[in-house]
Amino acid sequence: MTRSTDNEESAPSICRRSFLKLVGAGGAVALLGGNVAQATEIARAPRKEAAMGVLVDTTICIGCRSCEAACNEVNGLPKPDRPFDDDSVLDQPRDTSPTAFTVVNRYDISKDVQITRKQQCMHCVEPACSSACIIRAMEKQTNGAVTYRDDLCLGCRYCMLACPFNAPKFEYSKAAPLIKKCTFCFERQKEGKEPACVEACPVEALKFGKRSELLKEAKRRIHADPKVYVHDVYGEHEVGGTSWLYIAGVPFEKLGLTELSNKVYPELTSGAMSTVPAVMLMWPALLMGFHYFSHDKDEAHKERSQHDK
Amino acid sequence: MKKLVYLLIGNPKKMFTPFNIISGLIIVLGLGLIVVRLLKGLGTVTNLSQTTPWGLWIGFDVMSGVALAAGGYSIVATVHLFGLKKYEPLVRPAILTGFLGYIFVVVGLVLDLGQPWRMPLIMIFPRGVTSVLFEVGMCVAAYLTVQALEFVPAFWEWLGWEKLRQFWSKLAIWLAILGVVLSTLHQSSLGSLFLIAPTKLHPLWYSTYLPLYFFLSSTIAGLSMVIVESSLSHRLFAYRLSPSTHFDLDDLTLGLGKGAAALLYIYFFLKLIGLADGNNWGLLNTPYGFLYLTELIGFVALPCALYVFGVRTRNAKVVRITGLWTVFGILLNRFNVSMIAMNWRESPHYTPSWMEVTVSLALVTMGVWLFRWIVNRLPVMSEDKPAVGTNSLKDLWELEAEKA
Numbered sequence: 001m002t003r004s005t006d007n008e009e010s011a012p013s014i015c016r017r018s019f020l021k022l023v024g025a026g027g028a029v030a031l032l033g034g035n036v037a038q039a040t041e042i043a044r045a046p047r048k049e050a051a052m053g054v055l056v057d058t059t060i061c062i063g064c065r066s067c068e069a070a071c072n073e074v075n076g077l078p079k080p081d082r083p084f085d086d087d088s089v090l091d092q093p094r095d096t097s098p099t100a101f102t103v104v105n106r107y108d109i110s111k112d113v114q115i116t117r118k119q120q121c122m123h124c125v126e127p128a129c130s131s132a133c134i135i136r137a138m139e140k141q142t143n144g145a146v147t148y149r150d151d152l153c154l155g156c157r158y159c160m161l162a163c164p165f166n167a168p169k170f171e172y173s174k175a176a177p178l179i180k181k182c183t184f185c186f187e188r189q190k191e192g193k194e195p196a197c198v199e200a201c202p203v204e205a206l207k208f209g210k211r212s213e214l215l216k217e218a219k220r221r222i223h224a225d226p227k228v229y230v231h232d233v234y235g236e237h238e239v240g241g242t243s244w245l246y247i248a249g250v251p252f253e254k255l256g257l258t259e260l261s262n263k264v265y266p267e268l269t270s271g272a273m274s275t276v277p278a279v280m281l282m283w284p285a286l287l288m289g290f291h292y293f294s295h296d297k298d299e300a301h302k303e304r305s306q307h308d309k
Numbered sequence: 310m311k312k313l314v315y316l317l318i319g320n321p322k323k324m325f326t327p328f329n330i331i332s333g334l335i336i337v338l339g340l341g342l343i344v345v346r347l348l349k350g351l352g353t354v355t356n357l358s359q360t361t362p363w364g365l366w367i368g369f370d371v372m373s374g375v376a377l378a379a380g381g382y383s384i385v386a387t388v389h390l391f392g393l394k395k396y397e398p399l400v401r402p403a404i405l406t407g408f409l410g411y412i413f414v415v416v417g418l419v420l421d422l423g424q425p426w427r428m429p430l431i432m433i434f435p436r437g438v439t440s441v442l443f444e445v446g447m448c449v450a451a452y453l454t455v456q457a458l459e460f461v462p463a464f465w466e467w468l469g470w471e472k473l474r475q476f477w478s479k480l481a482i483w484l485a486i487l488g489v490v491l492s493t494l495h496q497s498s499l500g501s502l503f504l505i506a507p508t509k510l511h512p513l514w515y516s517t518y519l520p521l522y523f524f525l526s527s528t529i530a531g532l533s534m535v536i537v538e539s540s541l542s543h544r545l546f547a548y549r550l551s552p553s554t555h556f557d558l559d560d561l562t563l564g565l566g567k568g569a570a571a572l573l574y575i576y577f578f579l580k581l582i583g584l585a586d587g588n589n590w591g592l593l594n595t596p597y598g599f600l601y602l603t604e605l606i607g608f609v610a611l612p613c614a615l616y617v618f619g620v621r622t623r624n625a626k627v628v629r630i631t632g633l634w635t636v637f638g639i640l641l642n643r644f645n646v647s648m649i650a651m652n653w654r655e656s657p658h659y660t661p662s663w664m665e666v667t668v669s670l671a672l673v674t675m676g677v678w679l680f681r682w683i684v685n686r687l688p689v690m691s692e693d694k695p696a697v698g699t700n701s702l703k704d705l706w707e708l709e710a711e712k713a
Contacts, residue, residue, distance in 0.1 A: 095359060128505055134443045136436040152430060155423015157362035158442045162505040169359050170423065172352030177423040258508065265505060269441050272501035272520050276444060276494060283490045287390050291482060294392025 051125065051144035052189065053211035053243040054198060055218055056118060058255060059228060060205035063090060063104055063116030070200035071102045071120075074185065093256075096120065098171045098180040102197060107255050115248070117255045118197070118206070121146060121167035121182035122235060123243035124265070125211075131266035132162035137179075144211060144243040145184035153179055164239055164260055184243070211243055218247050240264030319685070332674045339671020342664050346420060356662045361652050363421075365661035368647035369669050370417025372499055373640050374410055375449070376523075376530040380538060381407025381456060382485075382492040383531030387568075389485040396564070398556050401463060401689045402542050403535050408456040409676045415453065416672055441501045448495035455488050463687045467702050497524035503646060511650035513592050513601040516583040519646075525576050530639040532569040536562055536632030546684050551693035559625035566628035569635065570616035577609045597650060604645060608638025 069084035071077075077099050082089055090106040102120040109115055127146045130138040137153040140146055148168075155177050159168045171177035185195035193199070198208040207214060215236060222229040234252045235242035238260045248255055314321060346354040357364050384403040387393050419425040432450075437443035458480065465474040500523030503510050516522070543550070543558050584590065592598050612635045619627030648659065684690060688700035699705050 097359065131439045132442065132505055134437045134440050134446060135431050135434060136440070152427070152434065152436075153424065154427045154430070155425075156421075156442060157423070158440070158502070160359070160362035161502075161509070164506075164508055166360055170362060171350070172355075172357060173350045175348055175350050177350060260508065263507075266439060268504045268507065269501055270439065271517075272498070272504060273439065273441060273444065275520075279493055280490060283493060284486050287386075287486045287489055291390045291392070291486075294390070 050142050051211045051243060052184075052208065053123075053144055053214045053245055054195065055207040055209070055214040056244065056246045057205050057207070057221065058115055058117050058246060058248040060203050061104070061116045061118065062203055062205070063087075063106055064202060065089070065104050066200040066202055067118055067197035067206065068100065068102055068104060070196040071182075072100070074188070074196040075101060075183070077101070090116070096167070096169055096181070098169045101180065101182040105256065109250050109254055113250075115250060115255060117246070117248075117257075119256070120197075120244070121184070122165050123182075123184050124239055125241035125243065126239075126264050126266050128162040128164065128239070128265035128268075129159035129168055131269065132158045134158065138168075141186060143184075143186070143189055145186040145189065147183055147186050148179055148181065150178045155179070162265070164258075164265065211241075211245070214245055218245055221247060237262040240267075332678065335667065335674050336671045336678075339668045339674075342668050342671075343420060345664075346668070351421075351423070354662065354664045354668070356659060356665065358659065360655050361659040363647060363651070364659055365648070365665040365669055366417050366421040368644055369640075370421070370672065371414050372643040372647045374414040374417060375496065375499060376527045376639050376643055377534050377636065378407045378410025378414065379492065379496060379527040379531030380534040381410075381459070381531070382452075382488045383528055384535050385459065385485045386489050389482055390489065393564075395556070396561055398554065398691070399535055399539050399561060401460075402538060402684070404456065404460050405463075405680060405683060405689055406534070406538050408453075408460050409679055411449065411453050411456060412679075413672050413676045414449065417669070420668065441498050441505070445495045445498045445502070448491045448498070452488065452491040452495065455484055455491060459484050459488065463689055466692065467687045467700060469701055469703060492527070493524060496527035497521065499523050500646070503651075506651075509652050509654075510646065511592075511597050511653040512587055512589050513584070513597060514646050514650045516587060518579060518583045518586070521579065522576070522583070525572065525579065526639055526642060529569055529572045529576060529635060532565050532572070533632040533635040533639070536565050536569070536629060537636060540629045540632075542684065542690065546690050548697035549684055549690040549695045551691040552696050553693055554691045559623075562625045562628050562632075563620050563623060566616045566631065567620045569632070570613055570620065573609055573613035573616065573635070577605070577613060580605055580609065597653060600645065600649065604638065604641050608634070608641055612638060 065084045072079070072084070080100065090104070093105050094100075094103045096103050096119065102118055104116050104118045106114055106116050123144055123146045125144075127138060127140055130136060130140050130146060134154060134156055135149075135152045137149040138146055138159055139149065155170070157168075157170055157179075159179060160166065160170060168179045168181045170179055185193070185197075188195060194208045198206040207217065209217070215233060218233045218236075222231055222233075228249050230248055230251060232247075232252070234246040234248070234257050235244055240262065246252065246255075246257060248257075253259060318324065342354055351357055355364055355366070380403045384396060384399055388396050388400055419428070422428070431437065431443065431446055435443070458477075462474055462477045465471075465477060497520035500519035500521075503515065503519055504517070507515055539558060540562065593602060612631050615627060615631040615634070619625070619631055652659065685698065686705065688695075692700070694700060699708055
């Protein structure tokens with residue numbers, strides 16, 4: 001079992017998963033689960049080639065919030081209480097919301113060093129939200145975007161629980177609520193345009209392109225300036241990879257990018273899901289067996305007591 | 310007209326008991342809050358947030374509701390599949406409790422969903438086949454049907470449709486198997502739901518064994534609920550038993566306690582294996598560690614020992630109290646996994662609003678009312694004519710007509 005986002009950790013973790021499956025429901029299930037995972041892997045391979053992404057260079061970002069303003073405009077969201085050029089907004093940490101699909105936060109690293117970072121949906125290579133969605137309203141598109149079908153969503157909010165980045169946001173104050181999040185400007189991309197935030201960035205802190213090429217670009221920048229950058233690209237391997245990638249001059253955790261495993265998130269539940277057919281096949285047969293044994297015992301008991309009379 | 314009133318609610322003058330008044334008030338308040346929730350959205354009634362999308366209505370109504378409604382399939386399997394026929398008298402009340410429990414779960418879920426009217430879409434467009442929640446939804450829907458079919462013979466008896474009743478008894482074994490298969494799947498899947506949130510669920514509760522834990526503890530919850538429910542219903546509804554039926558409830562209680570003790574014993578060691586597997590020993594000496602130990606020692610090991618003690622000394626009272634204790638233990642476990650140890654890094658941490666609590670209480674109360682209403686009319690406690698009242702619609706009609 002290989003995949004293009006392969007890394008050193010994946011081999012032992014698969015062994016472990018297979019072992020647990022074995023414990024849980026027997027060897028047949030492990031084989032079945034493996035085959036399913038392999039099949040989906042093959043089906044997804046070409047998609048990864050075409051996938052687009054954005055490289056965020058936090059050493060360039062000036063925290064002007066032009067990206068926020070552009071996002072607000074393109075998505076037709078209500079205007080915020082304080083205007084986008086009001087820098088005092090940055091004094092408070094903010095999260096994205098149903099009316100703000102991206103926000104820029106300022107992180108005070110030391111007295112003199114302050115770094116601003118834009119956050120939004122990461123558009124995972126293998127999104128947890130999509131695998132968790134009860135009706136697959138969250139869909140991974142070939143261009144990398146994770147889009148949302150607002151005509152299907154039931155509002156169960158399992159995507160919110162599943163997302164390691166807490167990207168999906170819910171309209172708690174509406175009677176017919178929906179999930180809201182960054183769309184990676186899917187419609188604009190179809191017209192051949194860049195995402196609005198990338199286009200609006202005045203300092204080119206955001207770079208739009210093929211994910212595979214952005215990874216090369218990120219590494220090129222790190223190599224060119226090894227003293228400036230942390231020697232890592234956030235999103236290359238995290239949760240199996242994300243379309244949005246970050247490079248930074250300080251450890252990512254100081255910029256609110258939490259440390260995550262390289263485990264492909266949908267695979268966290270696929271093992272358990274693969275036991276379903278086994279339970280459906282094996283349980284009835286076993287239970288029928290129990291039934292007949294106990295039935296025989298019952299009958300035998302009756303017969304014996306009749307015989308005794 | 311008067312006849313119909315008597316038929317539906319009994320003597321209206323006897324309705325205003327303290328229990329009815331208090332529970333009635335809770336229901337009225339709960340229904341009011343439900344209306345507010347439906348008109349104004351979840352945010353006005355619940356303390357849910359963008360970081361805590363699931364609260365009491367999932368943690369209690371769904372997670373705990375499903376676990377505590379496991380008595381139905383547990384006792385049906387005991388009697389119909391494992392051939393322990395002496396537990397037969399407990400089957401119908403347990404099926405009814407389970408069935409009403411699942412209805413409560415579905416109502417709770419409907420209230421929690423953003424757009425519940427779209428629920429049929431998951432069957433029309435079955436797209437989410439990789440979703441654990443999809444599997445839970447399908448299994449719960451199917452199992453609700455199975456439970457309705459399992460209970461319906463009581464209804465045929467009530468109507469006096471003997472032939473249909475006889476045909477139905479042939480289905481029992483198949484319904485029992487379906488019930489166990491569907492329950493195995495969705496009880497364990499409720500645990501699998503949390504496998505996708507390794508960073509959000511506290512490591513002491515996050516385990517690849519979660520599905521196994523949830524399934525095993527559901528059988529424990531099931532047996533314990535039957536112990537509690539049978540002792541309550543045989544006391545409160547003793548008059549609905551037929552004078553001719555005689556069985557030793559204490560003996561059955563001890564038998565169920567024995568089963569529950571064995572299951573708790575296995576569950577305890579599986580939890581230890583999970584703890585070792587995650588290598589989380591160091592976390593035990595933290596506030597969350599104390600909570601974990603409270604659950605493991607106080608609500609798994611202790612009831613296991615108490616069940617054994619009760620069975621060895623043939624003390625049914627100890628077994629009953631332990632049953633209740635175990636039920637609280639299962640509640641604590643489901644609360645921990647879905648709410649308390651969930652998003653444990655978030656501050657402030659989620660606590661339910663009084664409105665969420667009231668709605669949940671109102672739903673439970675409605676379940677109790679419905680249970681009482683059905684037990685007082687249909688042949689649930691026993692199939693033969695009960696000591697007080699009647700089991701058949703025809704008799705009831707004549708009886709109430711006389712009184713009216």
